[in-house]
Amino acid sequence: xxxxxxxxxxxxxxxxxxxxxxxxxxxxxxxxxxxxxxxxxxxxxxxxxxxxxxxxxxxxxxxxxxxxxxxxxxxxxxxxxxxxxxxxxxxxxxxxxxxxxxxxxxxxxxxxxxxxxxxxxxxxxxxxxxxxxxxxxxxxxxxxxxxxxxxxxxxxxxxxxxxxxxxxxxxxxxxxxxxxxxxxxxxxxxxxxxxxxxxxxxxxxxxxxxxxxxxxxxxxxxxxxxxxxxxxxxxxxxxxxxxxxxxxxxxxxxxxxxxxxxxxxxxxxxxxxxxxxxx
Numbered sequence: 028x029x030x031x032x033x034x035x036x037x038x039x040x041x042x043x044x045x046x047x048x049x050x051x052x053x054x055x056x057x058x059x060x061x062x063x064x065x066x067x068x069x070x071x072x073x074x075x076x077x078x079x080x081x082x083x084x085x086x087x088x089x090x091x092x093x094x095x096x097x098x099x100x101x102x103x104x105x106x107x108x109x110x111x112x113x114x115x116x117x118x119x120x121x122x123x124x125x126x127x128x129x130x131x132x133x134x135x136x137x138x139x140x141x142x143x144x145x146x147x148x149x150x151x152x153x154x155x156x157x158x159x160x161x162x163x164x165x166x167x168x169x170x171x172x173x174x175x176x177x178x179x180x181x182x183x184x185x186x187x188x189x190x191x192x193x194x195x196x197x198x199x200x201x202x203x204x205x206x207x208x209x210x211x212x213x214x215x216x217x218x219x220x221x222x223x224x225x226x227x228x229x230x231x232x233x234x235x236x237x238x239x240x241x242x243x244x245x246x247x248x249x250x251x252x253x254x255x256x257x258x259x260x261x262x263x264x265x266x267x268x269x270x271x272x273x274x275x276x277x278x279x280x281x282x283x284x285x286x287x288x289x290x291x292x293x294x295x296x297x298x299x300x301x302x303x304x305x306x
Contacts, residue, residue, distance in 0.1 A: 028076050029297075030176065031210040032061050032095055032134075033088040040091055044075060045210050049082040056080075061094055061211070065159055065175045066261035072213065092134040092207040093178055094157070099263040100127040100205060101253060102153075102182060104195065106243050106268025113276040122244045122252050125195045127182070131205035135299055140203045141283060142306045145185035148283040151269035152227035152235045152291045155180040156220065156246055157211055158263040165254040167247035173259065174246065176211040177220060179291045179299035180266040181227070183283075186275045206291070206301045207264070216295065221245050223294040225270060230287045234277075237270030239293075 029045035042061045043050040056078045058064050064075050104123035105111040111118050133139065141148045159175030182199065183206070189198025217223070226236040244252070249265060274281040283289075287303040 028072070028213045028216065029210040030061055030064060030075070030093060030213065031208075032091040032093055034091060035083075035088050040095060044078065045085065046082065048085050050085055050088060051078050051080055051082055053078060062262040065157065068160065090135050090209050092132045093209075093211045094207070094262050094264060095132060095134070096129045097132065097262055097264045098260045100129065100132070101263065101265045102127060102199065103244065103249060103266065103268040107237060107241050107270040108243060109237070109241070109271035110269055110273065113271045113273070119243065122249060124253070125199060127196075127200045127205045130202055131200045133203050133206050133301070135206070135209040135301070137206065137301060138203065139181075139183055139206060139283070139289070139301050139303050140306050141285075141303060142185070142201050145188055145198075145201075146282075147186035147275060147280070149184045149186050149274040150227055150229060150234070150283060150289050151182035151184060151273055152225055152293075153180040153182050153266045153269050154220070154223060154225055154239050154293045155207070155264050155266040158259045158261060158265070159214075161258060161260040161263075163254050163258045165250050165259065167251040170247040170250045171214070173250055174214050175261070176213040177217055177293070177296055178207060178211045179209075179293050179296050180264070181206040181289060181291045181299060181301065182266055182269060206289075206299055208299050209297045212296050225293045226291075227272075228290040228292075229281075229283070234274070234281065235270055235272035239267070241270065242267060
């Protein structure tokens with residue numbers, strides 16, 4: 028199932044199931060938002076999947092980020108060996124974790140605004156998983172029970188702000204710096220999340236292309252590690268890191284600029300397209 032958040036002209040955000048080029052709204056089934064589906068567990072998922080109300084064309088609505096205000100956005104840095112090498116940083120022995128704030132979230136088609144404060148805005152194609160059943164101290168072997176689904180994320184980064192200190196958050200969480208979507212694909216639709224092609228195209232040029240099998244810390248490890256420190260909640264988004272090919276590591280560097288269009292594609296999850304403009 029592909030779970031989305033959308034807005035009809037003049038309306039408010041509502042959840043829906045994407046079927047082909049149409050949407051089945053879920054409000055009439057008692058779901059006010061995507062998190063209400065996610066938090067409802069197997070019964071809610073089955074109810075959402077069985078809704079048979081009127082369909083509306085995707086072209087008639089505006090898709091938003093699937094979870095417009097995630098409870099938490101947890102990001103994993105340096106989680107591909109080739110990216111750590113190109114960044115001239117040690118291969119991590121434990122996950123490198125930072126966060127982005129919910130104010131950075133935008134949806135498919137939304138414009139990423141490059142702030143005046145940075146001269147080094149960069150792109151990062153990422154594969155994210157969404158927590159379904161929450162918990163604390165979750166063993167790695169139980170990871171399947173806690174993943175609701177998967178989606179594309181673009182971890183847009185201001186490198187000069189990020190690398191000015193040892194703490195990365197300020198360079199990662201400018202407004203519009205966390206595009207997500209276009210929808211969440213439920214876990215049952217993805218046979219092996221650790222074998223998916225991942226890429227980003229910027230203004231027609233493929234700048235990153237890898238596979239999630241190259242993750243240093245896979246999903247089971249991340250769930251066990253994160254939940255050993257804090258409670259994972261329904262709707263939390265965990266973005267698993269980016270492969271090599273980012274702009275600041277290229278020679279010469281290739282930073283984002285006015286008029287660019289970024290397209291993040293993770294196999295089976297659709298395309299996340301976002302234009303770029305300057306503040």
